[in-house]
């Protein structure tokens with residue numbers, strides 16, 4: 005049996021009146037995102053669509069789309085305020101699509117922004133140790149300060165490698181801060197698009213944005229997620245589109261004046277040689293030695309909301325194999341939290357010993373051979 009539905013959708017009225025199978029599921033929820041116009045009018049301003057009041061938006065949306073059958077990936081077009089503006093259906097509930105009725109609830113979700121340009125400022129003085137890396141980074145600093153001087157001799161692609169939490173991101177942030185450059189952080193897995201063409205589009209946009217904001221550091225974290233050598237690639241599925249698009253940008257066919265790409269990995273040995281060879285310089289980050297661990301503890305002790313009343317030297321040996329991040333997040337933070345829970349006015353030796361005991365089992369001894 006079929007059922008005719010009344011509709012206010014002009015698109016439907018003028019093209020075809022659809023008949024529906026009443027066994028079709030009525031949609032309870034539809035999530036859509038604004039995507040823009042089907043054709044581009046030059047000089048048109050970029051339209052940003054958002055809903056201040058979701059209930060009001062729902063009345064508006066249902067009024068024009070009631071009777072439409074949609075599933076994930078379909079498009080719905082606006083008929084009134086901005087005619088022909090398209091929204092993509094991100095998901096429906098029930099899954100698999102169905103009929104929009106007067107009870108369907110719309111959620112307007114903004115497209116995910118993976119290009120992040122906001123970053124936490126940092127200084128070189130905030131980085132304890134990593135003297136070798138600091139020295140090597142001097143050339144990046146000089147370049148970002150004066151890109152014109154270098155011409156085709158610019159440093160372009162640098163690889164930071166070493167155990168997690170040793171300050172690779174921190175160093176990149178400090179480089180951007182100290183040279184007053186822009187900083188775009190991207191995690192490599194986020195570059196893997198859902199549909200064909202998504203990845204190359206994202207990477208093109210990324211470098212376009214970087215060029216516009218030059219001097220700029222593009223920091224690609226977790227490079228191994230896309231740049232694994234072929235023998236490991238079955239772990240990740242097909243990433244060839246991302247890799248090819250990235251290689252095009254790294255290759256320097258296009259001059260990106262004032263743009264430096266820094267990629268970070270914990271496992272350079274596992275990288276595909278085609279990718280690895282694009283980096284003209286590899287800079288190693290090491291786990292902190294005894295003296296550096298003490299300095300890191302002292303540095304963060306100054307920023308803790310409660311003072312430490314204990315001799316930190318005692319904890320140098322106990323934190324062997326810890327990275328800077330481990331010291332901060334797994335040692336000092338839990339000790340602070342324990343002291344706060346117990347309403348103490350300071351962090352004492354007992355809190356610190358407790359924190360060490362709790363994490364010792366989780367912190368790996370540095371598998372240094374991995375980082376060669």
Ligand code: ADP
Nearest residue numbers: 130131132133168169170171172173174328329
């Ligand atoms: P990575 O990028 O190597 O994984 P991060 O730079 O994200 O490591 O480090 C995380 C945090 O750990 C930093 O923001 C900083 O607070 C702390 N940290 C790590 N290494 C150092 C260091 N050498 N000196 C000072 N702080 C450090």
